[in-house]
Amino acid sequence: MSHSQEHRTDSLVKRLNRIEGQVAGIKKMILEEKEYADVIIQLNSTRSAIQKISHILLEAQTEHALMHVSEGADLDEEMKKLQKVIAQYNKMN
Template identity: 70%
Template sequence: MSHLPEHRTGNLITRINRIEGQIGGIKKMILEEKPYDEIIIQLNSTRSAMQKISQIMLEAQADNSLMNVSEGSSLEDEMKKLQKVIKQYNKMN
């Protein structure tokens, strides 16, 4: 993984744990029949958090690819990896 702090596994897991908590909260809101607008606010918040993780993963791949090329990896191979991640990132957004 990348050398940047927000790209570290522990930080990503913390973000995912928060999202799991948000999902649990949304489930509870639905069960308690909270107003739809309040539920949608929480859904949007969760979606935004997921998009942020996706962005971090894209940045980490770019960073990792650059480091690998500077250490002698094939530019073509690293570009293919990065293009694959970009394609998946675009599907989410």
């Protein structure tokens, strides 16, 4: 694993840990019967954090595909992989 990949993985895990905390907080808010508007604000914040992770992964897949093609990998195969990731990304938005 390259240094940049390790850094990216650490960053993603930290983001996921924060999301876990947000979800736990949302659960607590619901159990404590907090105002629905406040719960929805937290849900939107969590959704935004998840979308950011998806964006980071989409960028990583793009970089990965370009690097592999420049190293001689099959362009069509890399494009299929990238298109699959883009399709999944678009389902979130």
